[in-house]
Each structure stands twice: as C-alpha cells, then as structure tokens.
Amino acid sequence: MDFSIATYAIPFLLIGTKTTLFIAAFGVGLGLPFGILLATARISRVNTIRKCADFYCAVFRGTPMLVQIFVIYYGLAQIGLIRHNAVMWWLIGDSLHAAILAVILNTGAYTAEIFRTALLSLPRGLIEAAEACGMSPWVIFHRIKFPLALRQALPSYSTEVAVIVKESSLASTITVLEITGYAKRLMSETFAIMDIFVVTAVFYLTINVICLSALNAIERRLSFERHSAR
Numbered sequence: 150m151d152f153s154i155a156t157y158a159i160p161f162l163l164i165g166t167k168t169t170l171f172i173a174a175f176g177v178g179l180g181l182p183f184g185i186l187l188a189t190a191r192i193s194r195v196n197t198i199r200k201c202a203d204f205y206c207a208v209f210r211g212t213p214m215l216v217q218i219f220v221i222y223y224g225l226a227q228i229g230l231i232r233h234n235a236v237m238w239w240l241i242g243d244s245l246h247a248a249i250l251a252v253i254l255n256t257g258a259y260t261a262e263i264f265r266t267a268l269l270s271l272p273r274g275l276i277e278a279a280e281a282c283g284m285s286p287w288v289i290f291h292r293i294k295f296p297l298a299l300r301q302a303l304p305s306y307s308t309e310v311a312v313i314v315k316e317s318s319l320a321s322t323i324t325v326l327e328i329t330g331y332a333k334r335l336m337s338e339t340f341a342i343m344d345i346f347v348v349t350a351v352f353y354l355t356i357n358v359i360c361l362s363a364l365n366a367i368e369r370r371l372s373f374e375r376h377s378a379r
Contacts (some may be wrong), residue, residue, distance in 0.1 A: 154344040158335050162352050166329035171357070172317040172327065176252040177310060183253060184260020191265045210259035215319050217255055222247040222323045236320070248320035256313050262310060267301035268294060300371050307364040311357045328352050
C-alpha cells in the first residue's frame with residue numbers, strides 16, 4: 150500500500166465523513182421514531198392500519214435501497230405536481246435531501262420489524278395486569294411496553310445502525326460527496342483503486358465500531374438497571 154496516497158486521501162475522506170455522519174444521524178434520529186410508529190401500526194387492532202403498514206414494510210424491505218434512491222431522486226422528479234411544490238421539491242430536488250429521505254424510509258421499514266417482534270414478545274400477562282389497574286393504552290405503551298421492547302430490540306437495532314452507516318454509501322450514486330463519493334473521485338484522479346478503498350473501508354469500520362460500542366454500552370446500562378430493579 151502506498152502511504153503517500155493514503156495521506157493524500159485522508160483529508161478528503163474526512164470531509165466526506167461529515168456528510169456520511171449527517172445522513173446516518175438523520176437516518177437514526179428520524180428513522181427510529183418512524184419505525185416505532187410503523188411497528189405499533191403493524192400490531193394495531195384496526196385492520197386497515199395494519200394492512201397499510203404491512204404493505205409499506207413489504208415494499209421497502211423487498212426492494213433494493215439503490216432502486217429506492219433512484220425512484221425518489223430521478224423518478225419522483227418527473228412528476229409535475231412534485232416539481233411545482235416547494236416543499237416536495239426541496240426534499241426530492243436536492244441529492245443529499247433525497248438520499249436522507251431514502252435512508253429514513255428504508256430504515257423505518259426494518260426498524261418496524263425489529264420493534265414489532267420485540268413488542269409481540271412481551272408477556273401478555275404483564276399487559277393484562279396493567280389494563281386491570283386502569284392504565285390507559287398510552288400509559289401502558291410509554292411506561293411498560295416501550296421500555297421493555299427497547300431492551301429486547303436494542304441488540305438487533307445495533308445491527309440496523311451499522312447498516313444505515315454502510316448504506317449511506319449509496320448516496321454517492323446520485324452525486325452526494327460522502328465518504329464513498331470522495332473515494333470514487335480520488336480513484337479517478339490517482340488510479341490507486343486498492344489504496345483508496347482500503348482507507349475508505351477503515352473509515353467505515355471506525356465509524357461502525359464507535360457506533361456499536363456506544364449502543365453496547367447503552368445495552369449494558371439497561372441490563373444493569375433491570376437486574377438492579379430485581
């Protein structure tokens with residue numbers, strides 16, 4: 150490996166890291182509550198709501214994210230109603246905004262499945278006891294269901310966070326200069342394919358190790374609190 154190439158590439162990749170983290174932050178920050186909302190819709194007793202949520206998750210989990218990005222950025226831009234709507238065009242017309250939207254919509258579907266499974270795994274007797282005490286559905290959800298489901302879902306959601314960071318690289322296909330976008334540009338300038346992408350892989354690995362370590366610390370804290378409560 151040519152270390153002079155790596156030294157030349159690192160400052161550019163650091164700039165791209167800011168964009169990658171920006172996309173990932175929005176993916177987690179908005180995708181997580183969106184996914185939890187979808188999860189509650191998927192276990193709703195209202196048949197129409199449940200079927201709509203199931204259909205949404207089936208579409209976004211059953212199609213490649215690359216196709217979703219292209220449909221959002223190139224496909225929706227062809228619709229006149231969207232082009233002439235200032236808010237919609239702000240979301241679709243800018244490549245970075247379109248990439249963030251695609252990440253949020255995609256991770257929302259996977260997060261919904263993670264939390265749906267966690268919510269369904271909760272002991273039914275516990276919920277019935279809360280209902281017998283006269284708790285409202287909202288109180289039951291935010292004081293009992295969600296805290297317990299979060300502990301159940303966190304290990305799987307940690308994997309989803311790593312996926313979000315990695316899939317942010319697909320934003321480079323619509324000209325977003327994140328880590329992979331800068332790597333492609335550097336590759337075309339230097340023709341040092343192996344050197345550039347080894348350094349790029351190290352950047353992604355470092356980000357994911359930090360994210361997973363933070364989530365593992367949260368998981369250990371929740372486990373400690375649960376054992377202490379006993």
